[in-house]
Amino acid sequence: MSASNGTWDSERPLGVAVLGMGNVGTEVVRILRDHADDLRARVGAPLVLRGVAVRDVSKDRGIPAELLTTDAEALVARDDVDLVVEVVGGINPARGLILSALNAGKSVVSANKALLADYTGELAAAAEANRADLYFEAAVAGAIPVVRPLIQSLSGDRVNKVIGIVNGTTNFILSAMDETGADYGDTLAEATRLGYAEADPTADVEGFDAAAKAAILASLAFHTRVTAADVYREGISKITSEDLETASALGATVKLLAICERVPAGPGEPTAAEGGKERVSVRVYPALIPRKHPLASVNGAFNAVVVEAENAGRLMFYGQGAGGAPTASAVLGDLVMAARNKFYGGRAPGESVYAELPIAPIGDTLARYHVNLQVADRPGVxxxxAGEFAQHGVSISTVRQQGHGEGARLVVVTHEATESALADTVAALAEMDSVTHVTSVLRLEGTEE
Structure with a gap:
C-alpha cells in the first residue's frame, strides 16, 4: 500500500489485458506502449500490458510473441490482470469474457455497442456487485466524448432530446450522393473501395449500428433502460439521387439520424402534470434537415451529436466517429479513468434507470413528412x-407538381402528423387509380412549422 493514497502502491503496476487486435486493438496496444510514461504520470502507477487475445498468434503484430494468446478466458483470469479492454465486438464471446472479468472484480473498458445496447443492465449489475467499473465511451461515436457528458456533466440537468449522426459509413454515402448526384449503388461501391464500408455493409446501411448507439444514448439521457429492440429503424438503401435533388430544392439535405427524445404520455393516459409519465421515443431513419441546421454540414465519415438540455441548452459534439486511432483515444480515456479509480479507490458512476419511462410506439410519433408521388397528369388528381390526406387527418403545408404526362410527380410536404396517420394515408394513396407510385416518404427534422 502507498502511504500517499492508502489504496495502491505507486510502484505496483496495474496489469492490462486487451481482447482483440483489429484496427482499434492495435492502436490501443500502440498507445499503451508508446506513451507508458505519460500514462503512468496520469494514473499514479504504471500500466503494464499483460497480454493480447487474438485468433491467430502466428501473425506478426509488432509486439513480442509472448504477449499474444488465443486463450482469452485464461488471460482475463490471470491474477496480474487488473483491467480488461474489450475490442472484439459482437455478442459472444465478448459477453462472457466481460462478465468473467467483472465478477472477478476487474474493471472493463468496452467499445462494443451491439453488446451494450442489449446487455448493459446485466453487465452493470455485475460491475456493481463486485465493485468494479464498466466504461464504454468508445461504444458511441468513436473519439467524440458524448457518453461521459451525459453520465456526469449533465447529471444535474434534464436532457430533453439527443439527435445525431452516429454512423460514418452512411454519412459518407449520403454526403457523396448530395455532392455528386451519384446514385446509392455507385456511392456504396466507392465507400467500399475506400474502406468506409464493410464487404457486408448491412449493419451500417440498414441502420442496425446506429440503432444500437441510439439505445445507449437514450438509456443514458433519460435514465431508462432502452435496448436496440426498442428503437424504430430504417436504413438508407432506398434513398435515391432523386430524393437528394428534391431535398436540395427545399433547401435541405438527407442524413441518417438517431433521434432520442422525451414525448408526452400516450392518448388517454394522464399527463405529466396529472401524475402520469412521459414516454421515450427512440428512432433511426433517413430524414431531410434544413441546410442551416448544425447537422447538415456534418459530411464525409464524421459524426456529430446534439444534446438539448433544459438548463444547459443546446450542446453539439463533433468529430471522428470511427477509425482505429480515434476510437482508441476514447478507449484510453476510459482506461485511465478506470485505472485511477483502482489507484485511488474510487468508483465509476453506475447504471441509472430510476425513471423507467415507457417507450412510445413509432405510430404515436409526430413528424413532418415529404411525400413524393408519381401521378397521372389529368384534371382533378x-x-x-389532397382529399386523401385530409381524410386521414394529415394537413398539407405545400404541394409542387414536377413534369408532365407519364412522368408527372407531386411533392407534398405536410404539417406535423402521427406516423400512424401518415402510414394510413400512404396506403390509401397507393390504392388510387390516379397515383402510379408512391416514390418515397421522408421525415423532415429540425424544421419550424
Missing amino acids: LAAV
Whole structure:
C-alpha cells in the first residue's frame, strides 16, 4: 500500500489485458506502449500490458510473441490482470469474457455497442456487485466524448432530446450522393473501395449500428433502460439521387439520424402534470434537415451529436466517429479513468434507470413528412390526392407538381402528423387509380412549422 493514497502502491503496476487486435486493438496496444510514461504520470502507477487475445498468434503484430494468446478466458483470469479492454465486438464471446472479468472484480473498458445496447443492465449489475467499473465511451461515436457528458456533466440537468449522426459509413454515402448526384449503388461501391464500408455493409446501411448507439444514448439521457429492440429503424438503401435533388430544392439535405427524445404520455393516459409519465421515443431513419441546421454540414465519415438540455441548452459534439486511432483515444480515456479509480479507490458512476419511462410506439410519433408521388397528369388528381390526406387527418403545408404526362410527380410536404396517420394515408394513396407510385416518404427534422 502507498502511504500517499492508502489504496495502491505507486510502484505496483496495474496489469492490462486487451481482447482483440483489429484496427482499434492495435492502436490501443500502440498507445499503451508508446506513451507508458505519460500514462503512468496520469494514473499514479504504471500500466503494464499483460497480454493480447487474438485468433491467430502466428501473425506478426509488432509486439513480442509472448504477449499474444488465443486463450482469452485464461488471460482475463490471470491474477496480474487488473483491467480488461474489450475490442472484439459482437455478442459472444465478448459477453462472457466481460462478465468473467467483472465478477472477478476487474474493471472493463468496452467499445462494443451491439453488446451494450442489449446487455448493459446485466453487465452493470455485475460491475456493481463486485465493485468494479464498466466504461464504454468508445461504444458511441468513436473519439467524440458524448457518453461521459451525459453520465456526469449533465447529471444535474434534464436532457430533453439527443439527435445525431452516429454512423460514418452512411454519412459518407449520403454526403457523396448530395455532392455528386451519384446514385446509392455507385456511392456504396466507392465507400467500399475506400474502406468506409464493410464487404457486408448491412449493419451500417440498414441502420442496425446506429440503432444500437441510439439505445445507449437514450438509456443514458433519460435514465431508462432502452435496448436496440426498442428503437424504430430504417436504413438508407432506398434513398435515391432523386430524393437528394428534391431535398436540395427545399433547401435541405438527407442524413441518417438517431433521434432520442422525451414525448408526452400516450392518448388517454394522464399527463405529466396529472401524475402520469412521459414516454421515450427512440428512432433511426433517413430524414431531410434544413441546410442551416448544425447537422447538415456534418459530411464525409464524421459524426456529430446534439444534446438539448433544459438548463444547459443546446450542446453539439463533433468529430471522428470511427477509425482505429480515434476510437482508441476514447478507449484510453476510459482506461485511465478506470485505472485511477483502482489507484485511488474510487468508483465509476453506475447504471441509472430510476425513471423507467415507457417507450412510445413509432405510430404515436409526430413528424413532418415529404411525400413524393408519381401521378397521372389529368384534371382533378391534385384535389383527389389532397382529399386523401385530409381524410386521414394529415394537413398539407405545400404541394409542387414536377413534369408532365407519364412522368408527372407531386411533392407534398405536410404539417406535423402521427406516423400512424401518415402510414394510413400512404396506403390509401397507393390504392388510387390516379397515383402510379408512391416514390418515397421522408421525415423532415429540425424544421419550424
